Amino acid sequence: MPAIENLGATTRTSPLWSADKVTVIFVLGGPGAGKGTQCSKLVSDYGFKHLSAGDLLREEQDRPGSEFGEMIKTYIKEGTIVPMEVTIQLLENAMKKAMEEENKSTFLIDGFPRKLDQAHAFERSVVPSKFTLFFDAPEDVMLERLLSRGKTSGRADDNIESIKKRFRTFVETSMPVVDEFESQKRVIKVQATRTPDEVYQDVQARLKDWDIEPITLKFVKTDA
Ligand SMILES: Nc1ncnc2c1ncn2[C@@H]1O[C@H](COP(=O)(O)OP(=O)(O)O)[C@@H](O)[C@H]1O
Numbered sequence: 001m002p003a004i005e006n007l008g009a010t011t012r013t014s015p016l017w018s019a020d021k022v023t024v025i026f027v028l029g030g031p032g033a034g035k036g037t038q039c040s041k042l043v044s045d046y047g048f049k050h051l052s053a054g055d056l057l058r059e060e061q062d063r064p065g066s067e068f069g070e071m072i073k074t075y076i077k078e079g080t081i082v083p084m085e086v087t088i089q090l091l092e093n094a095m096k097k098a099m100e101e102e103n104k105s106t107f108l109i110d111g112f113p114r115k116l117d118q119a120h121a122f123e124r125s126v127v128p129s130k131f132t133l134f135f136d137a138p139e140d141v142m143l144e145r146l147l148s149r150g151k152t153s154g155r156a157d158d159n160i161e162s163i164k165k166r167f168r169t170f171v172e173t174s175m176p177v178v179d180e181f182e183s184q185k186r187v188i189k190v191q192a193t194r195t196p197d198e199v200y201q202d203v204q205a206r207l208k209d210w211d212i213e214p215i216t217l218k219f220v221k222t223d224a
């Protein structure tokens, strides 16, 4: 991947792609709600391309020579939102790559947009989203999951200090994004407290309402 020396994505005044050609489903929910877990399930059944904004930021943070590495590290540890120019450029680059190399056109964008300015800039300059899949869980459930993930994740933000800050950012900065999409009737809200499989059953049922069906592999019987 080229260095993101070109941060031009957000300066565009019209979308790079049309929503007829490229489908974007935003996946939101508090830290630990299970976004990544549900996205993995969707990838295998629906053939979507899964792009986690957090994973792309961590990858850029660790890329030798990145001019953004130190900045990203600080924002992640503090649970605050990295300036949108960086995240949107990383997402656009990854989308382009998946279109060219894997022929993908439907994207699950996980953990983004976490702030209203990002939501507006992405839809204005990259592509309007179709809807948002929102995973709802109370903080006590999310806290327990994150502390448990922290035992093996190696993530600098899966500790109690960072988690508290992330919860605060979620309530103050990210929920307004969900509320705005909700007011536009573009949110599928799923209760995320049950087991991963039970949550996934709900997700599948709700996607059906939007005419989104799993990929079915057809086995044609042939005469031997
Ligand atoms: N429905 C669930 N019930 C219990 N644990 C879950 C559930 N969904 C995810 N987890 C676990 O909780 C942690 C956070 O899940 P993850 O998918 O990484 O959430 P997010 O991407 O929203 O932060 C992981 O350790 C994951 O295995």
Ligand SMILES: O=c1ccn([C@@H]2O[C@H](COP(=O)(O)OP(=O)(O)O)[C@@H](O)[C@H]2O)c(=O)[nH]1
Pocket (backbone or CB within 6 Å): 030, 031, 032, 035, 036, 052, 053, 054, 055, 057, 075, 076, 077, 078, 079, 080, 081, 082, 083, 087, 110, 111, 112, 113, 114, 157, 166
């Ligand atoms: O659009 C984004 C997505 C993530 N982050 C940062 O990356 C961290 C981890 O995000 P991730 O989605 O990986 O966390 P999760 O919710 O899955 O635990 C966040 O707390 C933010 O600091 C950000 O700045 N902008």
Ligand SMILES: [Mg+2]
Pocket (backbone or CB within 6 Å): 035, 036, 052, 054, 111
């Ligand atoms: Mg995640």
